[in-house]
Amino acid sequence: MCQDCGCGDPNLVPIEVQHRILERNDQTAIHNREHFSADSILCINLMGSPGAGKTAVLEATARAAGNPRAFAALAGDLATENDADRLRAAGIRSRAITTGQACHLDAELVHRSLHGFDLDDVECLFIENVGNLVCPAVYDLGQAANVVALSVTEGEDKPLKYPTMFQKADLVLLTKTDLLPHLPHIRVTKIYDALARVMPDPQVFTIAAINDSGMTQWLRWLEQRRAKLASSAPATHHHHEHAHAR
Amino acid sequence: MHEYSIVQSLVDSVESVARPYEGGSVHHVYVDIGELAGVDCDLLQTAYDTFREGTICQDAPLTIERIAAQWECPHCHLAIRRGEILRCPSCNEPAKLAAGDEILLRRVEMEVA
Numbered sequence: 444m445c446q447d448c449g450c451g452d453p454n455l456v457p458i459e460v461q462h463r464i465l466e467r468n469d470q471t472a473i474h475n476r477e478h479f480s481a482d483s484i485l486c487i488n489l490m491g492s493p494g495a496g497k498t499a500v501l502e503a504t505a506r507a508a509g510n511p512r513a514f515a516a517l518a519g520d521l522a523t524e525n526d527a528d529r530l531r532a533a534g535i536r537s538r539a540i541t542t543g544q545a546c547h548l549d550a551e552l553v554h555r556s557l558h559g560f561d562l563d564d565v566e567c568l569f570i571e572n573v574g575n576l577v578c579p580a581v582y583d584l585g586q587a588a589n590v591v592a593l594s595v596t597e598g599e600d601k602p603l604k605y606p607t608m609f610q611k612a613d614l615v616l617l618t619k620t621d622l623l624p625h626l627p628h629i630r631v632t633k634i635y636d637a638l639a640r641v642m643p644d645p646q647v648f649t650i651a652a653i654n655d656s657g658m659t660q661w662l663r664w665l666e667q668r669r670a671k672l673a674s675s676a677p678a679t680h681h682h683h684e685h686a687h688a689r
Numbered sequence: 690m691h692e693y694s695i696v697q698s699l700v701d702s703v704e705s706v707a708r709p710y711e712g713g714s715v716h717h718v719y720v721d722i723g724e725l726a727g728v729d730c731d732l733l734q735t736a737y738d739t740f741r742e743g744t745i746c747q748d749a750p751l752t753i754e755r756i757a758a759q760w761e762c763p764h765c766h767l768a769i770r771r772g773e774i775l776r777c778p779s780c781n782e783p784a785k786l787a788a789g790d791e792i793l794l795r796r797v798e799m800e801v802a
Contacts, residue, residue: 454800454801454802455716455798455799455800455801456710456713456798456799456800456801457796457797457798457799458706458796458797458798458799459795459796460706460794460795460796460797461793461795462702462705462706462793462794463792463793463794464695464698464699464702464720464792464793464794465695465698465792466698466702467698467701468698545691545694546691547691549694577691577727578691578727580727581691581695581726581727581728581792582691606725606758607725607726607727607790608727610725610786610790636774639774639775639776640772640773640774640775641775642775643760643775643776643783643784643785643786644775644776644783
């Protein structure tokens, strides 16, 4: 209680902090990033709505690249291993992360899933996030880049409705463009305009996974990002302070 | 709905801030949430009020300050108006986010004996 004037008020001590609430997640994400960097693995956090075509893009990527051994994937979903099964069938070694009710992946879930996952010869690890345009954008997983799949069927103004997701994107893959002839009300220029109002320097590739269209540009982008990673990678493996239990 | 998991991290953060004040109790918690942080303030408030029971924050109300998104030119610092193309009209540089992506515990008021 207040000792000064006898007013009976409690003694309040204000503590000013600037504490990032998700600091623990961010620390784990840094740790994941160090792993990827030390192993020269480009890690891509692939996000988008349910049904945006994330898995189809990865299947087409494996087909187009011709060496699926260079790819691995963690597939996040609330339930089922269907996406991981599809990716395995496409030749990409994959693990499912089933989150139960959780609407996003976090760095710890990714870290746990990496234990015992054979990443030998892998050049690019895709984390196919839970289909959701809100929550996954909040959590750093340790990725080198965020890629958002946006299908033309989702409407022209999706980026304006979900600005956080697109603001965090390094690249947008505009998917299902083969359907455009059936969507006379969708103007691709309007989608580009919406992206420019939520992304400062929007980079967009158009893709039709069904006929592998747009894959060359996408594969080149992945190569360039991986080369950039290699030039900034630390020379030695980082020090581990925790046991990597399975 | 990731607001529950944010509240869990928030309570952990408050615990670490309060730890040196043994015997004291948490009286009030203040957070800053950016408009582009991807966190819904109403849901966060509801999640906090549901989750705080039985934690160090049980008797501490939460005040959330919403921080507006602010985009500006990295060179001339011209503010980009809401809804405009995120590129400086004079320098042609991509805008930078100056504020609006915070998920911060800003202040904890402790009641001490």
